Every structure is written in structure tokens, then in C-alpha cells.
Amino acid sequence: RRAMIVCPEGARRQWVGNLTHWAPSLLLTVVCGDNMQRQLDWDTQAHIYLTDFLTLAKDIENGFLTKDKLAFDILVLSNLLTVRFQTREIESALRMLSAERRWALTGSLPGEPEGWLYLFGLLTPDRVRSATGLTLPDLQKRFSPYVLRRTKVELADKLPRQMRHEIWLDLDDHQAQAYQDVLKEERDRLAKLGGSVARTHLAAAVDRLKQVCNFTPELLDSVKVRALVDLVEEVSAS
Incomplete structure (x- = not known):
């Protein structure tokens, strides 16, 4: 089984910490560093590959991932809406990935039709083709079976107390x-x-x-x- 997690660069270390805590028995490869190191990372056998959106787009463009390496059992796109207005290369790279299951994590649902079409165009592209031109309520109704939403009110008794969170970043x-x-x-x-x-x-x-x-x-x-x-x-x- 192979899983791919793609996130913003600033969230990479947080994902490493979470995965180490949640699934310590799984082999994790974090794809980062210079060109040579990233090529070695992609060639390494692992259960989970973790990288950021820009690195993924760059490595697909450079041919670091052969066609067989673009296929995964599950694809997780973390904070997907934060890269919506970034380079077209990111969207193109994400569309080249194939996965039996696709999940997107986002802090909120889009507030306009274009946001819904972008989000689900990367998750369920077949259902989006016939959704162009629909109103926001119609899109919400169409894609509601694919949404699992949890608010702070619903999870109030399960949320940990607020705490200071450090994010460690590597200099470019x-x-x-x-x-x-x-x-x-x-x-x-x-x-x-x-x-x-x-x-x-x-x-x-x-x-x-x-x-x-x-x-x-x-x-x-x-x-x-x-x-x-x-x-x-x-x-x-x-």
C-alpha cells in the first residue's frame, strides 16, 4: 500500500510529528532537499510519501516521478484551498496523480461556486464535468455526500486545550x-x-x-x- 500526503511547506514538519504519533509502524519518506536528495526520496520504498505542493509540481515537471510512481492507494491534500490561486503547475501536477481514494483537508468550505468546482475537480473530476454552471446551493447539495464537516461546537468536549504551536522550517x-x-x-x-x-x-x-x-x-x-x-x-x- 502506498499513500501520498501533499501539504503547504509550512505544514510539513507538523505532519511528520502527527504521523510519527499516529502510525509509528509505517515507513515515512519526507521528500525535500536538493534535486539529488529528492530523487533518492522518490526512489525509496515507503508506505507514506510526504511533500509540499511546490516540490511535487517541480519534481513532476523535472521527471523525477515515472508513471508508475504517480499511482497511490490514497492521496491526501492538506490545506488544499490555500494553493488555489498559486501556480497552474500545482493544479496540473495534482491532476497527474492517480489514487483509489482522494481526501482533501480544509479549514472551511468554499463560499463561491468556483471554489467548489476547484476542490472537487481534484477529488471527483467525473462529477464536476456536469456541474459547471450550477449555483452554490446546487453544488453544495450535489457534493454533500462527499463532505465530512466537524465544527468546534460539535467537537468542543474532544478538542485539546489551546496551546502554543511551534512550526520548524528549513531555509530555502x-x-x-x-x-x-x-x-x-x-x-x-x-x-x-x-x-x-x-x-x-x-x-x-x-x-x-x-x-x-x-x-x-x-x-x-x-x-x-x-x-x-x-x-x-x-x-x-x-
Whole structure:
């Protein structure tokens, strides 16, 4: 049996933690890293393959997944609506995957017909072909048998208490290089100061490294920014 879980980049580590807790006996392969590492990940035998939407689209485009590797017993698309307005390559990649069962996880149901057609176009494409042009109530009625919805009110006695949740992210290649450049600059600067190094000098060095971890100055973009955007979109959608 083979399962594929595709999620936003910022949710990848959370999925790893959940799967380790829920199904420790299953072999999990997290597809990430450079091109060579990802090719090795796809070639590794596993029960569950976990990757993010952008990586999947890139690897299918690069031919890392042969036709037989595009078939799974179950496909789980986590936070699917957060990538609705991203690149067309993501949607094309998801349509190339075949699976006996397809599940989508989302914080809320779409509020317009186009959202329903997008969502179920990736889950039950055969039923969507005849649904174009239907009103929102008609779409909700047609696809209601495929929806399992749970609200906070329904699950109030089963939900854990609210707690602070940390999300660990890997720097992308550009950000990692910028971090190494700043680290070298600060090491050289502190070395030149010699015995006159003070706590303020160390604090300034750490602050510069923290800034690079937040985003690269020339781009104002980073894995943290993209993860934050995903979270905001999920909250606003609900």
C-alpha cells in the first residue's frame, strides 16, 4: 500500500510529528532537499510519501516521478484551498496523480461556486464535468455526500486545550546562502574586535542572523513568510 500526503511547506514538519504519533509502524519518506536528495526520496520504498505542493509540481515537471510512481492507494491534500490561486503547475501536477481514494483537508468550505468546482475537480473530476454552471446551493447539495464537516461546537468536549504551536522550517537555498554569508561576516567582525568584544557586539550579530532567518532583505521573501501567508489564508477562509 502506498499513500501520498501533499501539504503547504509550512505544514510539513507538523505532519511528520502527527504521523510519527499516529502510525509509528509505517515507513515515512519526507521528500525535500536538493534535486539529488529528492530523487533518492522518490526512489525509496515507503508506505507514506510526504511533500509540499511546490516540490511535487517541480519534481513532476523535472521527471523525477515515472508513471508508475504517480499511482497511490490514497492521496491526501492538506490545506488544499490555500494553493488555489498559486501556480497552474500545482493544479496540473495534482491532476497527474492517480489514487483509489482522494481526501482533501480544509479549514472551511468554499463560499463561491468556483471554489467548489476547484476542490472537487481534484477529488471527483467525473462529477464536476456536469456541474459547471450550477449555483452554490446546487453544488453544495450535489457534493454533500462527499463532505465530512466537524465544527468546534460539535467537537468542543474532544478538542485539546489551546496551546502554543511551534512550526520548524528549513531555509530555502537562497536564504541558507544568505545566512552563511552573514555568519561569515559576523565571525570576521568579531574576530577583528578581539578582546574588546562586548555583549552588545554579540547581540548585534545574533540580530542580523535572526533577520536573515525571517526573510532575505533584498527579496522580502522566505519560508517563514510563505508559511505565514498559508496560515493567514487558512484563518481568513474559515
